[in-house]
Amino acid sequence: MQTLTNLPASAGMSLKPEYFDSVHTNLDANLWFEVHAENYLIQGGPRLEQLQEISSHFPISIHGVGASLGGPDPISQEHLSRLVSLLNLIPAAVFSEHIAWSGTQSNYLGNLMPTPITKDSIDSTAKNIMQLQNALQRPILIENPANYLSFKSDMPESEFMMSLVDITGCGILLDINNLFISANNTGIDPHSYIQGLNSDAIGEIHIAGHSTDPNEQGLLIDSHDSDVSKGVWELLEALLSHTGPKPVLIERDGNLPTFEALLAERNQAQHLINSIKKIV
Structure with missing residues (x-):
């Protein structure tokens, strides 16, 4: 399998513009950051310039949310062109x-x-994955969804993901929070899901906080607006015990804490990775 990622097998954290001024202070040398591509599909400006400067010091993971890989249509050529321009800069x-x-x-x-x-x-x-990979001239990682309902399927989701890996040469971004939510909402076994994946195909891991739906009792929502839950931490530890050290991202998109608070949560993930390294 070709190289899927150049990220270190360490913990990273979401990078928001609110954190730009804090990035260069007292940081672990193994730290990396992730940004959403759609926030930077712009022609110049201070936000993009700051991201370029940060990318000269820290590894950057770029995470897309708008390609609609699983939709019925090919990816928009305009969207592809803007992604290519971004990756030419970062x-x-x-x-x-x-x-x-x-x-x-x-x-x-x-x-x-x-x-x-x-x-x-x-x-x-x-076909859409190949279209995106051909445009970017690199393999991508595909992220598992957070599921809120059980739908009729031809196969387990993990088998679906691995089929896409086998056909396209892409890798997997395994979102543990999404997996935890799907297990709660639809009853799948998260440990069987993990066992159904080729560890070598996993190029990055996400963990995040979630919330409970205010109208549907017991339904978990992938909100990314709170600290990582105990159950997600436990599932991450089970995954890393299976795969060995991998890049792990603390994902936060709402109710942003201070940079120092998010960094502390990131350091908790790094401590877990370090403990797995000792075992392996």
Whole structure:
């Protein structure tokens, strides 16, 4: 399998503009950052300039949310062109994107809709992955979704993901928070899911906080607006015990804490990776 990521097997954290001024203070040499591509698909400006400067000192993972890999249509050529321009400016260590459906016929849905887990959708999703990889001239990582309902499927989701890996040569961004949410909401076994993945295909791991739906008792929402839960930490430890050390991102998108508080949570992930290294 070709190299999927140039990230170190260490812990990283989401990089928001609110944190730019704090980036160069008292940081671990193994730290890396991740940004959402769609926040930087712009022509110049101070935000992009600051990201360029940070990328000269720290590895950067670029995470897309708008390609609609799992949708019925090919990826928008305009969107592809803007992604290519961004990656020409930022030396990204890895690029990742959701397996989701977020638009059709040039209309953006504003959400990550579920991709059917069927044999037919393997073909269309694989074509979109190849389209994106060919444009970027690199393998990408594909992220597992957070599921809120059980849908009829032709196969387990882990098998669907591995089929896409085998066909396209892409890798997997395994979002442990999404897996934990899916297990709670739909009853899948997260440990069987992990066992169904080729460890070598996992190029990055996400962990994040979630919330409970205010209207549907017991339903978990992938909100990224709180600290990582105990259950997600435990599932991360189980995963790393299976795979060995991997790049792990603390993902935070709402209710932003101070940079120091998020860094402390990141350091908790680094401590776990270090303990796995000793075992391995």
